[in-house]
Amino acid sequence: MSPETDDAGLALSQPPVGIDSIDEQGGAALRAKSAHPRINYRSWGRGTQLMPAWLVPFLSLIVVTTFFGITAGSRFLSLSNFSFLLQQSAIIAIPAFGVTLIIIAGSIDLSVGSVVALTGMVGALVAVDHGLVVGLLAALVTGLLAGLCNGLAFAVLKVPSFIVTLGMLSVARGVTVKVSGSQPENVPDSWLWFGEMPGIFILFAICFMGTSVLLHLTSFGRRTVALGGQERVARLAGVRVQQVKIILFCFGGLMAALGGIALSARVGAATPDAAGGFELTAIAAVVLGGTPLTGGIGNVLNTVIGALVLSMLLNGMVILGVSGEIQLITQGVVLVGAVLLSLDRAKIGIIK
Amino acid sequence: MSATPALELKGIEKHYPGTVAVRFRPGEKLTFEDGHIHALVGQNGAGKSTLVSLIAGLQKPTTGDMFLRGEPYAPANVGQARRSGVDIVLQEPLIEEHMSVEENLLLGREARYARHGLFNPRTRRRFAEAAMARLPRRIDLKARAGDLPIESQKLIEMARALVLEPKLLIVDELSAAMSARGVKDLEQTLREFAAGGGLVIYISHHLDEVVDLCDRVTILRDGTIVTTLEAKQTNKQHISELMVGNEVEESAHRSVNEDAAPVLELKSLSVPGQCTDISLVVRPGEVVGIGGLMDSGAAGVALAVFGMIKPSSGSVELNGTPVRFRSPTQAVSAGVAYVPADRDREGLFLNMRIDRNIDLASMSWTSMAGFLDPRRSAATANKFIKRLDIRCRGCRDIPLNLSGGNRQKVAIAKWLVRDNRLLILHNPTRGVDIGGRSEIHAVINELADRGAGILLISDDLHELIALSDTIVTMRRGAVSAQMSNRAKPTEKELIGHML
Structure with missing residues (x-):
């Protein structure tokens, strides 16, 4: 180390806003950094974007509805299909609420799918023997524990959340298979309430409002946003960074457990391979809602819209008789498209 | 021509x-x-x-x-x-x-x-x-x-x-x-x-x-x-x-009660790689200025007091009680505030609304069981926007739209919501224009007058002389001189102690 580094070296330990090459990319980056041109924070649609960012999720909702409304007609626009869509979206949205907060804090949770399966399975197994309430509690505690493990490994042991939750994705799935003995487990009849219309909607509404309040009206929510914005600033303002991270992942686990309960109730049974690949669906819902993976911005309503768009897309294609492989391809393209949009918006988020 | x-x-x-x-x-x-x-x-x-x-x-x-x-x-x-x-x-x-x-x-x-x-x-x-x-x-x-x-x-x-x-x-x-x-x-x-x-x-x-x-x-x-x-x-x-357009900047005239119990007392504090054997006292209402060149270790003193880095030996006493903060959170709870030198990367969130920036350090005290009241938060922000004359378009504006001086005022306002006993400021007016500078100096003086202890670390000798009651100079991680400002040290003198 050179003898001159201390003071400035310390201040610079945060990576600066990256610039690769002055000649090629300098223009935009320099513009963002140049001293203080006053930029109206409402004028988002500048430059490459054709519409204000917040409009994109709403617009995609309208586009998807209109498209399938025309092509699939009354089968898509019927009341019963709408109810089906709502239930389908709830299954996606509930665990995605947890993922939303985690992404806003600048981290990622890849383990939701496996945790949904695990909690559903544990809940069903316990409920069969000990009744509904104990089963529900078991599911919630399992989710909480999975989240706690994620949170501790991430915040205390400082393993990046991507790796921690990738590990949990595998571990939770393995435990699910182990406890179930590779057999599906039927849930008791009382459990089914959580998968039918008033029940699942009530569960969804409670989760939605709870997460919204948590994000917008509590100091915990404010700290979550702060972590995603710039962790060092948060730390220097006295935020208990580790604590916030651990609680975040516990919350994520809890939401996954509620999702697991709803999913197993809807299917009527907990299966060891339930919710395979669901982590991607959840992340897609968050991203489609316009929450950038860079953290620091986002809200819960957008995730609901993202979930709605996703389930409409799948449902619409099923009604139109689109084959499974084409569904997969469309889903993939939509996910990448959503990330593309969210990246663009993230950049504007920095300039804004 | x-x-x-x-x-x-x-x-x-x-x-x-x-x-x-x-x-x-x-x-x-x-x-x-x-x-x-x-x-x-x-x-x-x-x-x-x-x-x-x-x-x-x-x-x-x-x-x-x-x-x-x-x-x-x-x-x-x-x-x-x-x-x-x-x-x-x-x-x-x-x-x-x-x-x-x-x-x-x-x-x-x-x-x-x-x-x-x-x-x-x-x-x-x-x-x-x-x-x-x-x-x-x-x-x-x-x-x-x-x-x-x-x-x-x-x-x-x-x-x-x-x-x-x-x-x-x-x-x-x-x-x-x-x-x-x-x-x-x-x-x-x-x-x-x-x-x-x-x-x-x-x-x-x-x-x-x-x-x-x-x-x-x-x-x-x-x-x-x-x-x-x-x-x-x-x-x-x-x-x-x-x-x-008008005249600015004047030196502080304060009478510090020399007998008052110190807010902060460092006793031979050492931080590996930063500073060794630092002893100093900050009394209520006193501004203690630390000056030093790039590698003087003054920044290390601030970070150690604030709980960001661990001292290897020596003690930090706050209001007469030895403390050993393991994180900034503990320091903040004990009434210590820190305004870092790197305003934009450490001091505030450029993209977060001003009211939320200001709220951040005091939420634990102003919230009701963790629940925030947005109206109270806006009212607090507006109060400070007025009091510090932060030039912005309301409390929903983001600091990115503000000039350096006004950004710094937001970073400082965060610590004014609660009354803090000790305020540590590192280069508070770096990159700030003359008008903003004298406004920030006025805020610092006001805080000292209200009884806070202030530890001011600055590369700016004018600033040290203008604000401090006591000036400490550091060289290679150690205190090289300590003097009262009543002795009217000149910049040349100070530089001499730093080199």
């Missing part, structure tokens, strides 16, 4: 939504001559940065014309400006910190030494050496750029610009974060460039430097040109009067 000036700006206006950043009077011209170092001075928000960003092609003027050596000049982007021989070095270093100095020097110029994407390390080394030769001081080419102090990074940027042999070099507040030696190196580089016939447009808050270094000074206020002066025929006092 030559027939065609190097650069001529005519009737320039630049509008942003809601504001006008630059507005020349009808028909007004601003000319720049070759071989000159031409300073642009003015408070933050006076339009200096906007004006140079137009010249450098970062932005386009709303109206008005520019002429480069008599030819109409309207660069569409930085690349075009650069091809016309106009280059800019910005306030923030644009450095890839994981790359070596050598790679940074040639950043964006890879095509010059690489053919078909392949390059010979020796050729590259030769190019880098050529760039380095333009600096008065050598920097190790193999060093990782991120490990270097800010001033070396800026010198690297200078070399990177100079190697393209521009005719016009714009330097935006380069010296704001530099040590005395760094400033000297920079000045020498600029003088050599101007002596070679180049034009330098130089933005600086350091008026001593401006008077000393520049040939001409153009003073801007609120986006308009006040006047252009020959530097030899003016002085610092005169320029600062023109900048603000």
